[in-house]
Amino acid sequence: MIIDTHDYATVDAEVRPEGSLEVLSHVEVEQLRSSGEGGLYPLLRRCVLAVLNSGSDTDDARTVLERYSHFDVGFLQDDRGIALSLTGAPAHAFVDDRMIRGTRELLFAVVRDIVFTHNEILGDERFDLETSVGTTNAVFHQIRNARLLVLPADVNLIVCWGGHAISREEYDYTKKVGYELGLRGLNVCTGCGPGAMKGPMKGATIGHSKQRIRDGRYIGITEPGIIAAESPNPIVNSLVIMPDMEKRLEAFVRTGHGIIVFPGGVGTAEEILYLLGVLLHPDNANMPLPVIMTGPAAAEGYFRQIDEFVGATLGAAAQRRYKIVINDPEQVARYMKKTLEEVRVFRQQRGDAYYFNWQLNIDREFQRPFRATHESMAALNIREDQPTHQLAANLRRVFSGIVSGNVREDTAAAIERDGPFVIDGSRRIMGLLDKLLTAFVSERRMKIASADYVPCYRIK
Numbered sequence: 332m333i334i335d336t337h338d339y340a341t342v343d344a345e346v347r348p349e350g351s352l353e354v355l356s357h358v359e360v361e362q363l364r365s366s367g368e369g370g371l372y373p374l375l376r377r378c379v380l381a382v383l384n385s386g387s388d389t390d391d392a393r394t395v396l397e398r399y400s401h402f403d404v405g406f407l408q409d410d411r412g413i414a415l416s417l418t419g420a421p422a423h424a425f426v427d428d429r430m431i432r433g434t435r436e437l438l439f440a441v442v443r444d445i446v447f448t449h450n451e452i453l454g455d456e457r458f459d460l461e462t463s464v465g466t467t468n469a470v471f472h473q474i475r476n477a478r479l480l481v482l483p484a485d486v487n488l489i490v491c492w493g494g495h496a497i498s499r500e501e502y503d504y505t506k507k508v509g510y511e512l513g514l515r516g517l518n519v520c521t522g523c524g525p526g527a528m529k530g531p532m533k534g535a536t537i538g539h540s541k542q543r544i545r546d547g548r549y550i551g552i553t554e555p556g557i558i559a560a561e562s563p564n565p566i567v568n569s570l571v572i573m574p575d576m577e578k579r580l581e582a583f584v585r586t587g588h589g590i591i592v593f594p595g596g597v598g599t600a601e602e603i604l605y606l607l608g609v610l611l612h613p614d615n616a617n618m619p620l621p622v623i624m625t626g627p628a629a630a631e632g633y634f635r636q637i638d639e640f641v642g643a644t645l646g647a648a649a650q651r652r653y654k655i656v657i658n659d660p661e662q663v664a665r666y667m668k669k670t671l672e673e674v675r676v677f678r679q680q681r682g683d684a685y686y687f688n689w690q691l692n693i694d695r696e697f698q699r700p701f702r703a704t705h706e707s708m709a710a711l712n713i714r715e716d717q718p719t720h721q722l723a724a725n726l727r728r729v730f731s732g733i734v735s736g737n738v739r740e741d742t743a744a745a746i747e748r749d750g751p752f753v754i755d756g757s758r759r760i761m762g763l764l765d766k767l768l769t770a771f772v773s774e775r776r777m778k779i780a781s782a783d784y785v786p787c788y789r790i791k
Contacts, residue, residue: 340422347414348439378441381558383424393740444572466698477571484686486675490520490587492602493527494595504627505530511664513538523551524561527593532566554579560738575700589621589667594630596776601730607649608723614692621670622653696724703732713756736787755791765790
């Protein structure tokens with residue numbers, strides 16, 4: 332039944348799973364129904380709504396939740412398994428009163444991951460999340476449960492990072508790169524949202540189709556804090572929701588064989604700093620992991636700003652870990668295809684898996700979850716008197732906190748109540764940071780609706 336409410340049509344429907352999660356125990360259903368302490372319903376509701384709201388014109392999580400304030404999720408159990416009872420669901424997730432098949436698959440991937448994280452990761456003594464080994468083991472089990480580890484494995488998965496609030500020219504460029512990747516039989520993994528996360532997947536589908544590749548992989552990796560603002564795009568055919576941002580980032584670098592960075596904003600800067608901080612670890616010095624930063628001619632200034640910031644904060648060693656290619660999708664794809672052979676040989680010689688990079692050393696500082704608050708942001712050490720990898724970790728947290736302030740409804744509410752985050756550090760680094768963030772704001776790289784963007788931070 333379709334109901335038109337405040338110009339946003341909604342649907343009441345019952346939906347059964349397909350291929351993701353067919354059965355749940357009574358205990359698991361009660362966990363998902365509960366809104367009390369330890370209950371999973373608030374998390375389930377916001378993640379399910381995000382999936383159903385794919386293609387939204389806003390990246391403001393509070394706007395989405397307010398727009399569909401009457402949305403509700405219920406459970407029906409019988410001998411055939413489970414079904415979700417949806418009330419007030421976005422109508423654009425349905426065609427002729429039936430939910431779009433891809434949306435239905437992603438919907439039950441949400442249920443699968445929420446249940447698995449709560450009961451098998453957070454509630455299992457096998458995973459000591461206070462240690463590096465325990466955290467990596469948890470990441471492995473999470474993505475294995477989501478069926479991302481396909482055997483026999485090959486070295487062909489390219490992680491694509493970039494902003495959701497990019498220009499049309501930049502978006503079209505990401506599609507061209509994805510097309511060239513698809514023609515070469517390469518698969519795509521992104522953060523699953525719109526913009527630079529959708530474009531490479533869309534291009535790859537055409538390249539795969541021309542090569543008659545029927546099993547192309549379009550993997551989306553997200554986490555609960557940002558999923559409402561970056562709803563999974565409809566091309567994603569494998570979705571996993573990691574417990575937090577740090578495990579999401581680790582999942583990218585453990586499963587991907589090469590990384591392409593498109594233009595973006597603070598979220599993309601966070602990913603770059605995480606990656607470079609990991610690669611700067613001495614144990615990773617000889618590990619091949621091709622990294623390309625690329626965009627159309629108009630994005631050359633953006634990457635120059637990023638490159639200058641990296642050089643001034645992390646040094647020339649960090650700059651040597653990536654290659655910048657402007658306005659040449661074919662070169663990007665050819666370079667990736669060529670250097671993946673180095674990755675294959677490296678793992679063969681060391682007996683490492685193709686499907687999961689076990690030998691990559693990720694320092695504990697890059698695994699420890701960071702929750703952005705006024706206190707935690709003010710306490711960050713953004714000064715030169717520390718090892719380079721530690722500075723990279725703290726700079727990553729700065730950008731992570733700004734992302735949180737931009738897209739998480741609870742963080743945005745705290746900022747409205749207590750004012751913007753205050754970021755402090757050495758005069759030199761604060762000057763570099765202020766210059767970069769000011770450019771992001773002026774170029775409208777912070778949010779989709781950024782014409783009236785008010786920064787959630789203040790550089791001291």
